[in-house]
Amino acid sequence: MTITMYGITTCDTVRKARAWLEGRGVPYRFHDYRAEGVDAARLDGWVGKVGWERLLNKGSTTFRELPDKDKQGLDETKAKALMLAKPTMIKRPVLEVGDTILVGFKPDVYEAAVGR
DSSP states (O other): OOOEEEOTOOOOHHEEEEEEEEHHHHOEEEEEEHHHHHOHHHHHHHHHHHOOOHHHHHHHHHHHHHHHHHHTTTTTHHHHHHHHGGOOOOOEEEETTTTTTSSSOOHHHHHHHOOO
C-alpha cells in the first residue's frame, strides 16, 4: 500500500503526523505543497472524496490575509481555485492511504488506517 503525506514542513501538525508514522515504522512519501504545489486533478479527487469544505483551511494565515471579496461567496469552484493558487490554504496534513484520504492528524484515525 502506498502512503503519501501532503503538507508543509513548517506545520506543527504535519510534524506530529510525520513523527507518529516514523515512530511506528510506517513508510511514506512526503509531498511539500510549498515546494511542489498540488495539481488540479489530485485536488479534484480529494474534493470528490472529502468535500472542499473539509479541505479549505479557513483558519490559515494565508486565508485570513485574503481580501474580503475573495472570502465571500465561496463555492467549490472558487475554493479549488484558491487552494490551487495558494496550497497552504489546504488543511494539513492530507494523507493518501491507497484510495483513502485523511485530512488532519488524529492518532486513532491514523492507527485505524495504517496501524502496524
